[in-house]
Amino acid sequence: MDTRAAVLDAPGQPLVLETLSLDAPRAGEVLVRLGASGVCHSDLHVRDGHWKRPLPAVLGHEGAGLVEAVGDGVTSVESGDHVVLSWWYPCRRCRSCASGRAWACSGTRAGESLLPDGTTRLQRESGEPVRAYLAIGTFSELAVVPESAAVRVSPDVPFDVASLIGCAVTTGVGAVLNTARVPAGASVIVLGCGGVGLSVLMGARLAGAGPIVAVDRSKEKLDLARELGATQTAASSEEAHGFLGEGADFVFEAIGLPVTIEAVQGLLAPGGTGVLVGLTPQGVPVSLDAYTFVDRGLRLIGSNYGSSDPAVDFPRLAGLYLEGALPLDRLVSHRIGLDEIEEAFDAMRRGERARSVVVF
Numbered sequence: 001m002d003t004r005a006a007v008l009d010a011p012g013q014p015l016v017l018e019t020l021s022l023d024a025p026r027a028g029e030v031l032v033r034l035g036a037s038g039v040c041h042s043d044l045h046v047r048d049g050h051w052k053r054p055l056p057a058v059l060g061h062e063g064a065g066l067v068e069a070v071g072d073g074v075t076s077v078e079s080g081d082h083v084v085l086s087w088w089y090p091c092r093r094c095r096s097c098a099s100g101r102a103w104a105c106s107g108t109r110a111g112e113s114l115l116p117d118g119t120t121r122l123q124r125e126s127g128e129p130v131r132a133y134l135a136i137g138t139f140s141e142l143a144v145v146p147e148s149a150a151v152r153v154s155p156d157v158p159f160d161v162a163s164l165i166g167c168a169v170t171t172g173v174g175a176v177l178n179t180a181r182v183p184a185g186a187s188v189i190v191l192g193c194g195g196v197g198l199s200v201l202m203g204a205r206l207a208g209a210g211p212i213v214a215v216d217r218s219k220e221k222l223d224l225a226r227e228l229g230a231t232q233t234a235a236s237s238e239e240a241h242g243f244l245g246e247g248a249d250f251v252f253e254a255i256g257l258p259v260t261i262e263a264v265q266g267l268l269a270p271g272g273t274g275v276l277v278g279l280t281p282q283g284v285p286v287s288l289d290a291y292t293f294v295d296r297g298l299r300l301i302g303s304n305y306g307s308s309d310p311a312v313d314f315p316r317l318a319g320l321y322l323e324g325a326l327p328l329d330r331l332v333s334h335r336i337g338l339d340e341i342e343e344a345f346d347a348m349r350r351g352e353r354a355r356s357v358v359v360f
């Protein structure tokens, strides 16, 4: 079968829309017709060459859709199911998987953008194989993914909202609930109010944290942050500094710039925890004031994919949306076509749009 997909050939080049051929799902694989795919800053990092990744590849790693067919031995989903796709499909056998840390799975081949058997189902007409980014490549009408990447969720969640559970929401809400385990009443500062930072904000609100200070250089983002429960907003970390007296119990960095990562420690109250969620280009060091860090008893933790297990967290987050506890639909600011991803990247570079979502 054929699929229209947005392909990255080399770092720094624009994505090109192509028709690729897609083989049927083999044993343990699932064919998904994408309903929606969010555009995450991590796609932009790859597009701009900040991270070295195997290419050519269909980008996109934040998607949801409908199961169209399953390969032999697939038991957890069937045709007609609505699924959210995980960008780190767990092997379910390694030590991390066995201890409930699917986000740290070492048996997956997701990092190579390959299926468990080390291949891809996508090819160009010339026969050249094309990888699917993180083995899901959601900027495509169709995708063949490993069974453990396709997690069934309630069909009541619209695809545009469900797609964001695949990355931004699980990353942001998970950083609060799973990684940092923020208790009720804790004070929180969130640096960056894109799809990930706004999800951190919603998670903090859900956890009963407060006050919650949102920081972004874009006024449009701060207005949305206030509607989603930020008690105060600031245009910079310097401006946020004055708000909480002694500092915050938790500071989440959801931008990925050295300058904002380095601002985290100065915003923390004694004994406070900094949570790094934003990702810099590879190989970029940041510095901290080690004396003060120790003297004030601070903690700094990295949060990868919200310390999630997709099979547990995706249905839980979908349920919280359906109950009205997480207004995830507010993240969907722009619905776009597959041919408008470069425009979405440009807007993202300018700090605009909560989330652009490709709707198929």
Ligand SMILES: NC(=O)c1ccc[n+]([C@@H]2O[C@H](COP(=O)([O-])OP(=O)(O)OC[C@H]3O[C@@H](n4cnc5c(N)ncnc54)[C@H](O)[C@@H]3O)[C@@H](O)[C@H]2O)c1
Pocket (backbone or CB within 6 Å): 039, 040, 041, 042, 045, 167, 168, 171, 191, 192, 193, 194, 195, 196, 197, 215, 216, 217, 218, 221, 235, 236, 254, 255, 256, 257, 260, 276, 277, 278, 279, 280, 303, 304, 305, 306, 348, 349, 350, 351, 352, 353, 354
């Ligand atoms: N840890 C993980 O597992 C994980 C998962 C997904 C994304 N990420 C990373 O999280 C980061 C955020 O992703 P996103 O999709 O929300 O990005 P985004 O581009 O949508 O949002 C970033 C926000 O930061 C703001 N900003 C930029 N520079 C600023 C500055 N100097 N001061 C204040 N605000 C500033 C922008 O206005 C924008 O609102 C990226 O680095 C992404 O790669 C990490």
Ligand SMILES: [Zn+2]
Pocket (backbone or CB within 6 Å): 040, 041, 042, 043, 061, 062, 167, 168
């Ligand atoms: Zn992402």
Ligand SMILES: [Zn+2]
Pocket (backbone or CB within 6 Å): 090, 091, 092, 093, 094, 095, 096, 097, 098, 104, 105, 106, 107, 108
């Ligand atoms: Zn594993």
